[in-house]
Amino acid sequence: MATMIRERPAILLMDVCKSFGTGDGKVDALKNINLEIARGEFLALCGPSGSGKSTLLNILSGIDKPTSGSTLFLxxxxxxxxxxxxxxxxxxxxxxxxxxxxxxPVLSAFDNVCYPLILNGRYGRKEARERTQQTLESVGIGALGNRTPGQLSGGQQQRVAIARALAHDPQVVVADEPTGNLDQATGEAILDLLMKINQETRTTFIVSTHSTQLRDRARRVIEIKDGEIVHDVSK
Known part of the structure; x- marks a missing residue:
């Protein structure tokens, strides 16, 4: 019988705790978080304000380090x-x-995507420009590259932001309330786009949200409250 080889997770958090302050002012933002996120997963991270969602995103993306515990990323x-x-x-x-x-605001949509690629150091100017145009087209705004953010709708601006996040072909995308500043119809369209990208590219998406529509459609929903995971449901 052939042995199934289990794919390594994209992210693994083991006994992660994060505290701020000392003494009477100490706040435990995260408490013994154990979390495995598979490659290609689309995960919705839910919870009220102050629950620890942003702290968790910062730790799993390497922006901050835990007080204790460990984080494996790829x-x-x-x-x-x-x-x-x-x-x-x-x-x-x-x-x-x-x-x-x-x-x-003073840069065009094209340059908002292209400049980070060049600063990243992985691409020369020609390749960065080619990747920028391809990515803008992939999110449906290839013809709007010469417009500044002030000349774009909210949904179009978010598509530029998505293109910027995707242009360097990341393995993991972290999204913090990506539809929170959009009306319901535009938010639904952005959600459709994110899920389409996830399915086509197998990019791992970790999305912090208050949106019920995103929560209802995500294939895995994690709810965090007072720094602890209280629900973890896969559909």
């Missing part, structure tokens, strides 16, 4: 890496999507 122990090494991992393997787009 088989690399983030605890053992310095900031320079963490920056390289984020620049090569992670994409970030934000609620408020975080686009540079």
């Amino acid at each position: 088989d690399k122990s983030l605890n053992e890496l310095d900031e320079g090494q963490l920056s390289v991992i984020r620049g090569r393997h992670l994409g970030f999507i934000f609620q408020f787009f975080n686009l540079i």
Whole structure:
């Protein structure tokens, strides 16, 4: 009988705790988090404000380090890496999507995607420009590259932000309330796009959200409350 080889997870958190402050002012933001995220998974991270969602996103993406416990990202122990090494991992393997787009207002949509690629150091200018155009087209705004963010709708701006997150072909995308600043119809369209990208590219998506529509459609939902995982349901 053939032996099934189990694929290594994209991210593995083991007994992760995170505290802020000391003494009477100490706050336990995360408490003994154990979490395995498979490669190609689309995961919704839910919970009220102050529950620990943002802290968890920061730790699993290497922006912050836990007070105790360990984090493996694509088989690399983030605890053992310095900031320079963490920056390289984020620049090569992670994409970030934000609620408020975080686009540079004086740059065109094209340059908002292209400049980070060039600064990343992995691509020359020609290849960066080619990848930028291809990625803008893949998210449905290939003809809008010359417009600045102020000349785009909210949904179009979020598509630029998604293109920026995807242009360097990351293995993991972390999205913090990606539909939170959009109306329901536009948010649904953005969600359709994210799920389509996940299915076609097998990019791992970890999405922090208050959106019921995203929660209902995600294949795995994790709920965090007071720094602890209280529900973990796969559909």
